[in-house]
Amino acid sequence: MPELAEVEFYRHQWDSGLGERIAEVRTHPSARIFRNCPASTLRRDLAGRKMMSSHVHGKNWTFGFEDGKWLSGHLGMTGALRSAEKDFMPSKHDHLILIAEETALIFSDPRMFGRIRLDKTGSANLLPQWWRKLPPQILSAGFTKKLVSEFAAKHGGTPIKTLLLDQRCFPGIGNWMADEICWRMETAPGVLSGNLEQAEISELWRSTRRVARQALQVIGRNWGNPPDSWLFPHRWKTGGRCPRKSCHGAEFRREKIRGRTTCWCPVCQAGGE
DNA sequence: GGAGATGTTTCAAG
DNA sequence: GCTTGAAACATCTC
Numbered sequence: 001m002p003e004l005a006e007v008e009f010y011r012h013q014w015d016s017g018l019g020e021r022i023a024e025v026r027t028h029p030s031a032r033i034f035r036n037c038p039a040s041t042l043r044r045d046l047a048g049r050k051m052m053s054s055h056v057h058g059k060n061w062t063f064g065f066e067d068g069k070w071l072s073g074h075l076g077m078t079g080a081l082r083s084a085e086k087d088f089m090p091s092k093h094d095h096l097i098l099i100a101e102e103t104a105l106i107f108s109d110p111r112m113f114g115r116i117r118l119d120k121t122g123s124a125n126l127l128p129q130w131w132r133k134l135p136p137q138i139l140s141a142g143f144t145k146k147l148v149s150e151f152a153a154k155h156g157g158t159p160i161k162t163l164l165l166d167q168r169c170f171p172g173i174g175n176w177m178a179d180e181i182c183w184r185m186e187t188a189p190g191v192l193s194g195n196l197e198q199a200e201i202s203e204l205w206r207s208t209r210r211v212a213r214q215a216l217q218v219i220g221r222n223w224g225n226p227p228d229s230w231l232f233p234h235r236w237k238t239g240g241r242c243p244r245k246s247c248h249g250a251e252f253r254r255e256k257i258r259g260r261t262t263c264w265c266p267v268c269q270a271g272g273e
Numbered sequence: 274g275g276a277g278a279t280g281t282t283t284c285a286a287g
Numbered sequence: 288g289c290t291t292g293a294a295a296c297a298t299c300t301c
Contacts, residue, residue, distance in 0.1 A: 003279055032296075059280080077280050078298075093298085111297050113280055157290075167281090174279045236278095259292070261277080 002075040004058055004138070004172025005215035009223050010081035011061045017051045017083065020100035022065070031095035032112040033079075041118055045069045046098065052124045057134050058171025068122040072131065076113025082106050135171055138212040145205045152201060156194020160204070162258040163193045170208065176232060177215060179263050181207045183231040188269045189262050235263040244268050 002010065025046050027039035034042075046065060053064040061081070062072035073079075083103045090097060096107040096116065107116065119128035136142030151169040152160075164170050164178035173181070182189040184207040187200060196204065218224045226232040234240035234252060241249045242265035250267040 006279075074280080076296095077278070109297095110299065111278090111280095113296065115281095155290095165280090176279050178279095260280095 002059060002079065003174035003177050003215070004056070004212060005219035006223075007056050007059050007061055007075060007172065008216055008220040010075065010079075011054050011056045012221065013081045013083050014051075014063060014105045015054055016103045017063075017098065017100045017105045018054065019050065019052075020102060021048065021050045022046050022098050022100055023048075024099040026090075026097040026099065028095040031109075033073075033095050033107070033109055033114050033116055036115055037117045042071070042096070042116075045118055045120070046071060051100070055127065055131075057131065057137060058167060059174070060131070060134070060171075062127065062131060064124050064127075066124060068120055068124055068126060070119040070121065070128050070131075071116065072119065072128065073107070073116035074114055076109060076111060076115070078111040079107065079109035079114030082108070135168055137171060138173070138208055139216075143205075143209070145202060148205045148208070149198070149201045152193040152196055152204070156192060158193050159190045159257050160187060160193050160196065161189035161260070161262050164208070165260065172212065173208070175260055175262075176235065177211055179235060180215075180231050181211050182264060183269060184211060186268045188271055189264050190257055191271075231263065231265075242268060 025043045027034065027042060029039055046069060049066040049069060051063055051065055055062050060072060060074055062070050064070055083105050086099055086102070086104050088104055093108045093110045094106050095109060098105040121128055136147065147169065152163060155163055161178050161182055164173050164181055165175070179189065185200070185203045218226050229243050234243065240252045242252060244265070247265055247267040250265055252263050253266050254261060254263050256262065
């Protein structure tokens with residue numbers, strides 16, 4: 001489920017543990033989410049340490065602990081973070097549980113495409129090296145029109161929808177946001193990136209930032225529902241219709257583009273393919 | 274029962 | 288080298 005706004009929401013679920021000391025680390029030993037990080041390492045490095053900070057970058061999150069220990073992860077398709085009372089009843093897919101002073105912090109993930117890792121930088125102010133090398137976040141000053149333009153040119157044969165899913169340039173964009181951005185741009189998702197004119201590149205850049213900002217406002221704190229004026233609430237319904245007035249209730253099309261189900265309006269997003 | 278799901282990695286083929 | 292497509296991962300829902 002999680003794209004950048006949902007990851008931001010989940011990060012805040014664990015913020016209730018900030019400033020608290022981890023008393024105990026419970027792990028489901030065989031869960032696939034530990035494939036890059038043995039449960040014993042988590043216990044050794046986190047137990048007894050205070051959680052100092054929380055961060056997100058695209059779909060990645062990390063929590064800083066005393067002595068520069070960093071618990072980071074990715075939620076895959078079905079991962080989630082939540083907090084609960086310390087004596088909560090774990091359910092089947094609660095693979096990692098940090099028992100803090102007042103709350104329990106829980107990582108659950110039914111499909112287990114998610115993963116976690118632990119890094120040591122020695123300082124609670126120094127993020128792990130791999131984190132510092134991540135590309136500019138979409139709402140940061142480093143995410144420039146030039147960056148988007150060069151990336152599109154470099155991958156000219158890639159449909160714009162697929163380009164938007166590339167985390168090397170669009171960190172945090174996932175399937176629904178990519179469709180939303182194409183729809184805002186009024187550009188068919190199958191249009192090849194190399195065929196975009198400079199004005200369309202500008203529109204791509206602008207729509208990406210706008211969708212990211214609005215998604216964070218709606219979902220990032222309280223997980224609200226995106227309004228009916230977006231593509232989002234219509235995209236999975238069979239027979240979903242474009243909410244743009246000028247499209248007069250045109251029915252959305254759904255097709256796979258490069259392996260991912262894509263939804264678009266054949267009227268306002270006509271042309272290209 | 275079957276298909277498909279808001280993701281990423283890996284591998285084989287062109 | 289590059290790109291592309293498919294498979295794999297594991298479970299749930301419609």
